[in-house]
Amino acid sequence: MRYAILLACLLAAACNTHQSALAPFGVEAGETRTLTLVMALAALGLAAITFALYFRAVRAPEGSLSHKGGMKLVLWMGAIVPTVLLAGLLLYALPAMRPMDSAPGDLEIRVEGEQFWWRVIYNPQDTQGRLVDANEIRIPTGRTVVFTLAAHDVVHSFWIPGLAGKMDMIPGRENRLVVKATKPGRYRGVCAELCGLAHALMAFEVVAMEPVAFDSWLAEQRTGTAAPPKDSRGARLFAREGCGACHAIRGTEHTGQIGPDLTRYAHRRSLGAGTLEPTLTNTAAFIRAPQDLKPGARMPTYTDLSREEALAIARYLKGRE
């Protein structure tokens, strides 16, 4: 009993609605959950029938079944019925292998896995509508979205458990994942392929929005919201330390591509690809010593910066000057 309670507690600890294939917010994940349930129930049913047959066979008195009757039982219950049932389940499961259909006008989002963060590009083909962001993906509900998945360094895997199955990101290749979200909300995705030291700290936030809200959000981002003040202490330090060699901030001279785009950093819900709360103090601490907070992170340490200077940069990035 004690073990049963312990087990129940352990299992319950995994219950959540923001990162779970059992709490779907997308069409594919919903279908996969139904499929899993049907398969599990069918397996339970088959096991129950088999046990019932065993139970009967063991308790039946000797000679209660003739040789011919026994052969018939083996033929039907051992071969024909299982084959037909398994064929039925197979036919029921196979259509789930089909990728979702997409049309030319569907929103395309290119996601590139990097050690150990995510580059997100909305409308990558369209020079006007292109929008670069990092570590957060916004999608409209009720519309088909095509993810183009790529990588440059090593193999990563893109997995939003509540939305769809995972898909690998392979250097030198582009994989497509077509999805459709159904329920607005904030969810979480992760890297599902061991990709290095900080692999376990490589997550991202997924925001499913009502289509209208999404459209106005994207339009607003494109036309460029007010750029952060260029002439503040934080801005000067950011430029002086050469952060712009790796980080881009739209509307400034910083256009680095090696690290995450920091334009929308103030709006992000996480720091270091889902590792920490993006508070001012955490951000400042991360800037001075990324390795301490996210071992393996590919950003140099800036211990020369005083705490106070790092805070100034953090304030600048958070748009709080």
Add this chain to the structure above:
Amino acid sequence: MSDPAPRKWEHRLRITLWVLIVPPTSWAAHFLFSYLWAAISCAKTGHFATMPWLFIGGTVLALAVIALAGWVAWHQSRTPGDPPPHQESTRIDRLRFLATATLLLAALSTVGVIFTALPVVFLRECT
């Protein structure tokens, strides 16, 4: 007592270990063929044809070979003889055993080939 000369060829052909392995070998060949066919047609065209004639042909051929082995086995398994247990290894017992085993393998291989072929009906894209 001498056997009357068998009239039909399926009675003349004696089931041996060689015939026994025909159905599973056919299944294995079909399995390999499926993978090769999928890989090659994906590399060449990038998608699955709506009517994959070559694949259908290969599947029908595999099923035909299995059915033939099964048919011969079925006839020979009906050779008159005693039910088991067999204490002595007589020619008749040996034949009846091999024929029944071949028949069962043919049934299993038929299911195997069909289950291997089914996904192609549902596949459209290679990725």
